[in-house]
Amino acid sequence: MTLNKIKKAFDTIHAKEELKEKTRQYIYDNVYNKKHSFNKNKSNRLVLALATVLIMFITISTYITPVMAISIDSQSSIQFEVNKFNRVISVSAYDDNTNKLIQSLNLKHSNYEDALDLIINELESKNIIDEDTYVNISISTKDNKMGNKVLNEVENKYKEHYKNLNCNNPDASYQNEAKKHNMSIGKYQEYKNSQQNNPNLSIEEFKNSCIDQCEHKNQQKGKNK
């Protein structure tokens, strides 16, 4: 009888619905909801990381892709390539002395206008060019609008100082050919012009002469015709 009473007494004890609900809520808040929000955060973080990588990839690709080549040709030739952000991404010279010169200038990543100023000042300070020297500045780009704008800016900036300044926009398709023959785009353009007067002119012969000599020859041949 007494044992039965103990059993019956404990049988009357029940957990209230409120207590069960509080426990369910506690477990949900601390386990399942956290797990969901963790997964949500995890996927958000993954998307963000992928977007960051993609943006970085696009930015880096854009930064290292040249959209314009500018060459300065006189007794020596220097060419630099410029990206969409108007920054210099590569500089080339075609003889040892000029190579040393451009290395000392540290032109990479500078604005193309500053780079052009630095090169011209350095060439002048080393007496490679002066106000009477024939200076050819070529701006080659597939973007005609950009090409014309830069051409006008450069021409306006230097034409007062250099009497024999020639600024031009060579065909962008010449860039690969010029690279293949290890020449600046400006000098390759001059070669193409010279070839019109002298179809037998070899590229090697042309390569070894200065652009001012070539220009002089062109002018002479033009006069003779």
Next chain:
Amino acid sequence: MRSEQETNRAIELYSDTVKRICMVYLKNQFDTEDIFQTVFMKYVLYDGKFEDEKHEKAWIITVTINACKDFLRSFFRKNSVSLDEAILIETDTKEDYSEVFQAVLSLPKKYKDVVYLFYYEEYTAVEIATMLNKNVNTIYTLLSRARSLLKEKLGGDDFE
């Protein structure tokens, strides 16, 4: 980790058992809430498999008893005095059984869980020994002394 569905089933199925054990050990509603959260959180995070419902229930009982013991041992509990300490039986128990509850709950701590497990849950002394991690003979001794005490308090001869 167990699914939400499994957890809801366990809460529904074992809440009364957890509540009864809490009543044996603890004396107020807020402490019971803590134990519920501890026990079912452990259940959610337990990766082991249960052979059957009996095994699962035994696991719940063991975890609840340990949680209650841990709670009573806790620094906070030892160093605080609850106003509810004086309330021996919760208000939702039936008046008819208050004498029985008084008798069981006023037993020394070491007898209460044994009495509950033996008389209410109907576990054998061997099973109780495993659950409480005690020697079987100790369980027999505890049961025998608890019977004597209950007999004194409640009278009757069916404790033998």
